Amino acid sequence: MKCEQISELLPDYLQGSLSPDQHRTVEAHLQQCADCSEEVAVWRKLSLLPVEQPSPMSRVRFEAMLQAYLAGSSNNPGDNSAWRKRASSWNFFHWLRSPLGAAAWSAALLAIGVYAGSHLAGPKPPSPSSDLAKVEAELASTKQLVVLSMLQQQSASARLEGVNFTTRDEQLNPQVLSALLHTLRYDPSVDVRLAALDAVSRHSAQPQVRSSVVNALQEQQSPLVQVALIDQLVEWHDREAKPHLEKLRQSQDLNPAVRQHADWAISKLN
Amino acid sequence: MTLAPDEDLMLQVRDGAGEMLGVLFDRYQTPLFNFYSKLTGNRTLSEDLVQEVFLRILKYRQSYRPGTPFRAWIYQIARNARIDHFRKFPAERAFEPEMLPPVLPTDSAQEHQEVELLHRALSQLPEDKREILLLCRFQELKYEEIAELLGCELNTVRTRIHRALQELRKSFHQLSQNTLLKQANAAAAENLPPRGGRQ
Numbered sequence: 077m078k079c080e081q082i083s084e085l086l087p088d089y090l091q092g093s094l095s096p097d098q099h100r101t102v103e104a105h106l107q108q109c110a111d112c113s114e115e116v117a118v119w120r121k122l123s124l125l126p127v128e129q130p131s132p133m134s135r136v137r138f139e140a141m142l143q144a145y146l147a148g149s150s151n152n153p154g155d156n157s158a159w160r161k162r163a164s165s166w167n168f169f170h171w172l173r174s175p176l177g178a179a180a181w182s183a184a185l186l187a188i189g190v191y192a193g194s195h196l197a198g199p200k201p202p203s204p205s206s207d208l209a210k211v212e213a214e215l216a217s218t219k220q221l222v223v224l225s226m227l228q229q230q231s232a233s234a235r236l237e238g239v240n241f242t243t244r245d246e247q248l249n250p251q252v253l254s255a256l257l258h259t260l261r262y263d264p265s266v267d268v269r270l271a272a273l274d275a276v277s278r279h280s281a282q283p284q285v286r287s288s289v290v291n292a293l294q295e296q297q298s299p300l301v302q303v304a305l306i307d308q309l310v311e312w313h314d315r316e317a318k319p320h321l322e323k324l325r326q327s328q329d330l331n332p333a334v335r336q337h338a339d340w341a342i343s344k345l346n
Numbered sequence: 347m348t349l350a351p352d353e354d355l356m357l358q359v360r361d362g363a364g365e366m367l368g369v370l371f372d373r374y375q376t377p378l379f380n381f382y383s384k385l386t387g388n389r390t391l392s393e394d395l396v397q398e399v400f401l402r403i404l405k406y407r408q409s410y411r412p413g414t415p416f417r418a419w420i421y422q423i424a425r426n427a428r429i430d431h432f433r434k435f436p437a438e439r440a441f442e443p444e445m446l447p448p449v450l451p452t453d454s455a456q457e458h459q460e461v462e463l464l465h466r467a468l469s470q471l472p473e474d475k476r477e478i479l480l481l482c483r484f485q486e487l488k489y490e491e492i493a494e495l496l497g498c499e500l501n502t503v504r505t506r507i508h509r510a511l512q513e514l515r516k517s518f519h520q521l522s523q524n525t526l527l528k529q530a531n532a533a534a535a536e537n538l539p540p541r542g543g544r545q
Contacts, residue, residue: 087504118515122483124461130379146364
């Protein structure tokens with residue numbers, strides 16, 4: 077058989093989808109024809125090309141993009157199909173221009189720079205495991221930067237997103253934890269403060285978490301947050317909180333429902 | 347780990363479970379990255395395009411129909427993202443072979459050389475030929491899916507793959523010959539007596 081006829085069969089031969097008869101015909105031809113057999117050899121050699129790995133930043137960027145997208149689309153009040161409406165007006169560059177996007181982006185770029193710099197300029201790392209640890213450390217510090225910049229955003233939904241972002245990690249970096257505690261005390265939005273309380277409550281083993289929650293009790297004006305704080309203290313069964321609860325219930329312009337809740341908490345802690 | 351088929355996950359994403367896109371990202375970011383990096387030779391651009399693909403999935407998720415093979419669908423988006431990018435930035439189109447990945451030191455010398463030659467041979471192919479080889483060799487797309495992707499007949503796909511492979515073989519052959527010649531010359535030069543001969 078001639079090369080031309082074989083060439084019609086060759087692509088299917090390469091994918092192994094020929095009938096046994098056709099397969100034998102092609103094999104017989106390959107025995108005699110150097111060009112065709114070289115073609116098959118080159119095809120097989122293509123598998124030698126290494127699979128390249130994207131940098132770890134790729135996942136971080138995706139995560140930030142997805143979070144920003146989800147936050148953006150759940151922000152349309154009273155619209156269940158918010159996703160749908162939002163999608164048409166959304167594009168990547170809008171996101172980049174938004175304060176959240178800009179912050180996440182600059183943090184991501186910084187980390188890419190650090191990563192690239194340490195990898196391209198530095199000497200070869202001694203072992204793959206220390207290399208991996210380094211990448212993981214860099215990744216963690218990027219996430220940290222993204223979170224810290226999110227907590228500084230003007231938009232409440234961006235800050236909320238920043239708070240939620242921290243709930244994925246079992247361990248919190250001290251800087252992130254103190255930023256969260258600051259958010260719990262001073263954030264202007266009730267929703268963000270409630271989310272921050274939820275986020276820090278996962279880290280009650282850290283001594284400053286409990287004391288901050290107790291202190292927040294005196295400072296908060298919103299009944300919603302006050303009730304959430306009281307619930308948290310009861311959940312922890314924090315007896316030391318009792319005098320603070322007493323003090324709270326005596327404040328003059330306390331919401332009656334909160335006062336009742338404080339009474340209930342005091343009885344629980346006895 | 348979720349082992350749900352891609353198609354089920356995509357339907358969930360379409361119906362509002364945006365977080366499921368993370369699973370699809372984990373499955374596809376490396377193949378897509380390799381598709382782009384082998385096509386353009388540019389890692390940074392490749393990572394940007396991978397992000398763009400997932401953004402477009404979010405944007406167009408309502409257009410995903412049940413029964414559509416997800417792999418074919420995502421490569422359609424990937425091709426379009428690249429075409430749009432080069433339409434906007436035609437100057438970035440040139441293949442950048444200096445961005446080729448380093449070859450692992452564990453490879454044998456011969457394998458090392460073959461990989462390098464293959465990379466060079468592949469980068470010398472016209473873009474459409476390079477693309478079709480990447481699609482069928484690395485992205486595990488069936489010829490039928492490639493035909494749909496490129497908007498042509500199944501037989502045309504076979505012919506185009508064969509032509510691309512022919513050209514790759516020629517180019518690889520040529521490069522191998524040149525390298526052998528250079529090595530022979532270098533070896534000959536080493537055997538020459540030092541200038542001025544013996545004193």
